[in-house]
Every structure is written in C-alpha cells, then in structure tokens.
Amino acid sequence: MPKALFITFEGIDGSGKSTQAKILAERLRAMGFGVVLTREPGGSPGAEEIRTLVLQGDPDRWSAETEILLFTAARRDHLEKIILPALEAGRIVICDRFADSTRLYQGISRGDLRNVVDKLHTLMIGREPDLTFVIDMDPAKGLTRALSRQTADERFEGFGEDLQQKMRVGFLDLAKEFPDRCVVVNGDRPISDVAEEVEAIATARLA
Secondary structure: OOOOEEEEEEOOOOOOHHHHHHHHHHHHHHOOOOEEEEEOOOOOHHHHHHHHHHHOOOOOOOOHHHHHHHHHHHHHHHHHHHHHHHHHOOOEEEEEOOHHHHHHHOOOOOOOOHHHHHHHHHHHHOOOOOEEEEEEOOHHHHHHHHHHOOOOOOOOHHHOHHHHHHHHHHHHHHHHHOOOOEEEEEOOOOHHHHHHHHHHHHHHHHO
C-alpha cells in the first residue's frame, strides 16, 4: 500500500542536505516507493519565480518583513500545487528546506521576527513535516562548499560565516524544539556514511 510521508532536509548552506535528499529519493524509488523530490524556495512554477526574486540581486533589496511574506507566498503555492497533491496520492515527498529555514533565516538572522514567521505559518501553511533531517556541519566548511558552487543563488551565503554560525546553533535548537520529527545527522563524514544513516532512519519511520 502507498504510504504518504513528508520528509524535509535542513541545515546550513553547504552541509550536504541537497545531496542527501537526492540520494534518499533514489533509494526509496528503488525500493518501489512513489517519491516526489522538491525544494524550497521553489518547487512549483510560481514559487520558482519568487525564488529568483529573493535569492538573486542585492542582499538588501528586501526588508526582513517583505522576505517573510515572499517566502510564505512561495511556500503556499508549493504546498497547493506539489506537496499536498503528492501526499494525498500516497507518495513520499522529500523537500530540500521548508518552514524551518524561514524560521531561522528570516525569523532570527534579520531581527527578532520568529513570532511573525510562526503566525504566518499557522495561518497560511498549517503543515509540518513528518520527519526532518538536520544535517549538521562545521560552518566554515559549509560556507566554503556553498561558495565553491558559484551559482546565481548565493543570496544567503553572501552574508558570511557569522550567519552560518548563527544558523547552525539555530538548527540544533530547532531540533530540540521539535524532537518528535527532527533528527540531527552528522554531515561531516563521507557522503555514503551519511546516506546510510539517513536511509536507515527513513525506512524505520516508514515501517
């Protein structure tokens, strides 16, 4: 029988969460599960347009409050068009970032706006993941990895190592805040070792 499960990957930039999300999707598909692999910000056509607005260009072009509204709008479209239909069809949805990233990047790093993020999330999203992998990584290593990609989406990596340090602490605190769904995984290991642990945790949850 199909088993719907909403899995998210969180962590600082360069932690390897995107790679691990892809590997898990491939392994679950090989087991016969229906899997939708997606990302945030983005994931649906409308949300991808908003992603471009937010992640490219001058880092100071938007206020923190405007960013929160933009990310919430993107997430709502993503939820309506991609996530909920897949879950209702009994598929596993694996998402690279979700609301936890907004709680930190917009809610903490650019002012004490976590309460605003949570209120908007409750009002417009109303859905938490079933399982969240927090891939933990040394901030300096993560930033080096992220900047080496040299992609256009360097909006937050451009804030530097101080932000990465704050984000690491923030993600670990979130894991403590939501212990029922969050699992911290050491990402400072060979990719295959991390993938084995992630797969074991995911398949145990599916069972």
